[in-house]
Amino acid sequence: MKVFGIAGWSGSGKTTLLEKLIPQFTARGLRVSVIKHAHHGFDLDRPGKDSFRHREAGATQVLMLSGERWVLMHELRDRPEPTLDEQLALLAPCDIVLIEGYKAAAVPKIEIHRPDFGKPPLWPDNPHVVAVATDADIACPLPRLPLNDAAAVAAFILEFTEST
Structure with a gap:
């Protein structure tokens, strides 16, 4: 399983790029998984739904499934956030895992940099x-990729992951 990251400041376009990269990989027959790190709280559930009520009652894990998909929600309940390696171990086998965020993680990554945002680059x-x-x-001393050319970015990622 190859692991590759997309990093950048909030609002730089990480999700948009990933949304364009995933079809590039799946068109090549690759199975793709994504880990997205959020610095803020989030909830996929809704008040009043059974699963929400189970979590509110104190369940640590709630697994919901249907004929189309399943999801496992895990409440940390004041325990530390799992490490990236622990999260990777939870994923089903796939060809490539794309990671959104995790700026400091020790995985190769492409930085999305937009000077107009006024934020410093991460790469230095x-x-x-x-x-x-x-x-x-x-x-920049690193390879520069055209942000709006998902095919070129995907080709770089594939070449990089094959060589390492």
Whole structure:
């Protein structure tokens, strides 16, 4: 299982790029999984639903399933967030895991950098950034990828993961 990350500041376009990359990989017959790290709380459930009520009652895990999909919700209940390795171990076998966020994780990643956002680039201080996807003409010692060309970004990721 290959693991590759997409990192950048909030609002830089990480989700949009991933949304375009996934079909690039699946069109090649690859099975893709995604881990998205959120720095803020989130909830996939809704008040009043049975699963919500189970979690509110104190269940640590609630598994919901239907004929179309299943989801396992796990309440941390004041325990530490699982490490990236622990999360990867939970995934079913696949060809590539794309990770959104986890700027500091020790996995190769592409940084999405938009100078117009006014945020500093990550790559000077992050040895795990192996390329920069941008829509601007920036000076950077790493490979520069066209942010709006998902096929080129996917090709880079595949070439990189095959060589490591």
